[in-house]
Amino acid sequence: MTTVDTTPPASETRSTAASLLRLARKNKLSTFGLVMFVLILLAAVFAPLIAPHDPLAQNIVDRLQDRSAEYPLGTDKFGRDTFSRILYGLRVSLLIGLTSTALAMVLGCALGIIAGYRGGWIDTVIMRCMDMLLAFPTLITGLFIVAVLGANFINIVLAITVTILPKFARVARAPTIALKEREFVEAARALGYSDTRIMSIHIAPNIMGEVVVLASLWAAYAIRIEAYLSFIGLGVAPPTPTLGTMIRDGFNNILDAPYVSIYPGFAVLLVVLSLNLVGDGLRDAIDPKLRD
Amino acid sequence: MARYIIQRLLSTIPTLFGILTIVFVMIRIAPGDPALAILGDNASQEALNAFRERMGLNDPMIVQYWDFLKGLFSGSLGTSMVTGTPVTESIGEVLPFTLELAFGAIFFGVIIGVPLGIISALWRNGWLDYFFRVVSLLGLSFPAFLTAILLILWLSIEWRIFPVISTPTSGGLWDRIYNLILPALSLGLIMVAYIMRSARSAMLDVLGEDYIRTARAKGAPGRRLIWHHALRNALIPIVTVVGLYFGLLIGNAVLTEIIFNRPGLGKLIVLSLNQRDYTTLQGLMVVSALMIVIVNLLTDICYALVDPRVKLK
Numbered sequence: 160m161t162t163v164d165t166t167p168p169a170s171e172t173r174s175t176a177a178s179l180l181r182l183a184r185k186n187k188l189s190t191f192g193l194v195m196f197v198l199i200l201l202a203a204v205f206a207p208l209i210a211p212h213d214p215l216a217q218n219i220v221d222r223l224q225d226r227s228a229e230y231p232l233g234t235d236k237f238g239r240d241t242f243s244r245i246l247y248g249l250r251v252s253l254l255i256g257l258t259s260t261a262l263a264m265v266l267g268c269a270l271g272i273i274a275g276y277r278g279g280w281i282d283t284v285i286m287r288c289m290d291m292l293l294a295f296p297t298l299i300t301g302l303f304i305v306a307v308l309g310a311n312f313i314n315i316v317l318a319i320t321v322t323i324l325p326k327f328a329r330v331a332r333a334p335t336i337a338l339k340e341r342e343f344v345e346a347a348r349a350l351g352y353s354d355t356r357i358m359s360i361h362i363a364p365n366i367m368g369e370v371v372v373l374a375s376l377w378a379a380y381a382i383r384i385e386a387y388l389s390f391i392g393l394g395v396a397p398p399t400p401t402l403g404t405m406i407r408d409g410f411n412n413i414l415d416a417p418y419v420s421i422y423p424g425f426a427v428l429l430v431v432l433s434l435n436l437v438g439d440g441l442r443d444a445i446d447p448k449l450r451d
Numbered sequence: 452m453a454r455y456i457i458q459r460l461l462s463t464i465p466t467l468f469g470i471l472t473i474v475f476v477m478i479r480i481a482p483g484d485p486a487l488a489i490l491g492d493n494a495s496q497e498a499l500n501a502f503r504e505r506m507g508l509n510d511p512m513i514v515q516y517w518d519f520l521k522g523l524f525s526g527s528l529g530t531s532m533v534t535g536t537p538v539t540e541s542i543g544e545v546l547p548f549t550l551e552l553a554f555g556a557i558f559f560g561v562i563i564g565v566p567l568g569i570i571s572a573l574w575r576n577g578w579l580d581y582f583f584r585v586v587s588l589l590g591l592s593f594p595a596f597l598t599a600i601l602l603i604l605w606l607s608i609e610w611r612i613f614p615v616i617s618t619p620t621s622g623g624l625w626d627r628i629y630n631l632i633l634p635a636l637s638l639g640l641i642m643v644a645y646i647m648r649s650a651r652s653a654m655l656d657v658l659g660e661d662y663i664r665t666a667r668a669k670g671a672p673g674r675r676l677i678w679h680h681a682l683r684n685a686l687i688p689i690v691t692v693v694g695l696y697f698g699l700l701i702g703n704a705v706l707t708e709i710i711f712n713r714p715g716l717g718k719l720i721v722l723s724l725n726q727r728d729y730t731t732l733q734g735l736m737v738v739s740a741l742m743i744v745i746v747n748l749l750t751d752i753c754y755a756l757v758d759p760r761v762k763l764k
Contacts (some may be wrong), residue, residue, distance in 0.1 A: 219710040291469035298702030424597035432592035
């Protein structure tokens with residue numbers, strides 16, 4: 160009896176991974192972005208150890224101070240240390256941004272793969288729904304969902320997930336249509352493997368390259384939406400510091416103490432920029448057409 | 452061409468229908484009783500009942516849905532739960548402000564982004580190209596409020612060229628334009644990055660085409676080659692990018708309006724959020740989704756007009 164090898168061609172996946180690494184190393188900007196992101200992530204995770212002050216401790220005597228040894232990035236109108244608050248705010252931003260991107264990635268890819276693999280009416284129904292979601296301006300959809308359901312961690316994650324999910328479905332669907340005609344998928348089908356198994360074990364790993372690029376770019380976007388939502392007043396409930404709320408509160412004192420809102424703004428910029436640098440470099444690496 | 456437009460129009464009907472349904476369902480699954488949310492906990496049972504009756508909240512879901520659709524087809528988005536004014540009226544009042552902001556932003560995005568993209572493409576892989584690409588990546592990452600705050604600090608507070616609060620006062624045309632410049636620039640800077648990138652890649656694509664090589668071989672002078680042959684064709688993808696990012700633009704316009712304290716959809720959204728005015732919110736969602744659908748439709752039609760190959764697909 161002959162055995163048929165139904166694992167996806169290993170050489171293919173390995174070489175993609177290897178060339179990705181090689182190209183990422185060659186692309187200094189994206190490596191820089193990655194280092195920056197990891198540093199920010201570490202700073203957020205270890206915020207309780209790094210933060211010089213309690214982010215919630217008010218000290219009215221020291222209100223609206225400029226930078227000093229005691230307060231590295233100054234204080235807000237309640238005398239709270241901006242640097243410590245930014246570190247804690249980053250935790251909220253990253254937690255919400257990364258959780259919702261991960262959720263959107265898993266659900267969106269699953270929907271995209273099912274649509275591409277099954278085709279027919281299932282494809283039409285799924286993709287039509289995705290098109291409808293895409294028709295809403297993302298920020299306004301997010302606002303709407305959070306406003307209707309109430310502003311808390313779960314609803315914010317849900318809102319962001321729903322707004323970026325269709326992008327993943329679209330990206331996962333196209334390569335699935337091409338992959339389902341490939342020999343290793345046909346072989347798996349001939350062996351009687353279930354569709355679920357084929358989709359999750361044989362197809363999903365082969366589309367991960369593009370999906371990961373998209374994930375880093377949309378994570379940047381998700382973090383920005385979280386900041387926008389909390390800026391508008393639909394963020395995680397106070398007193399938990401969030402970057403958006405800090406910017407909004409600081410904006411009221413823009414004439415006396417502009418840095419109160421500028422520093423958290425730059426914190427958002429740095430996180431988003433680092434993820435964009437990573438995603439941009441990776442995209443150039445896997446799409447030779449853009450690399451010129 | 453007419454057939455393509457009709458086909459494209461027909462294909463938006465199911466999408467529109469879906470959008471309306473999503474908005475309707477979202478509002479209805481909202482936890483809490485809208486009557487209680489608006490009239491407060493101290494409202495009497497009669498007042499609550501009267502409110503529910505007036506808003507049609509006592510009807511079965513399917514009847515409410517039918518009324519909602521019927522209203523839409525007669526051009527009505529219902530009346531505000533809080534003020535009782537027709538939603539179309541309150542949206543119609545502020546929509547022109549958001550639209551002028553969006554078009555102002557596109558204007559700045561194009562006049563800054565297209566030349567930068569062309570320069571990048573012409574000096575491809577040179578230091579200038581590299582520099583602009585880094586700048587565009589930085590631009591893509593800038594949160595809308597940070598751009599706005601920095602512009603206010605520099606141009607309004609430091610140099611005192613523009614007002615901090617961009618609410619048009621006298622209503623004259625110049626006053627309106629003057630108040631528009633800073634918010635539009637702030638929003639336009641976000642577009643610059645996107646437009647610049649697409650201008651660069653479109654220009655690179657076109658410069659590699661055979662007809663450019665032919666024109667060059669025929670001795671067409673460099674400037675004429677770029678303006679006459681290359682740029683005109685490179686503009687097509689740029690139009691698409693503007694269409695594609697219109698949703699992003701509207702979303703960011705909301706934030707820009709809030710920061711600059713301008714009237715517009717943004718302020719209306721925040722107001723109706725705070726007042727829990729669900730009917731106005733519903734109307735705002737419908738209108739913003741409609742705008743995106745219309746812009747996408749126009750983009751596709753423009754594309755088909757300039758590139759006949761599109762229709763064949």
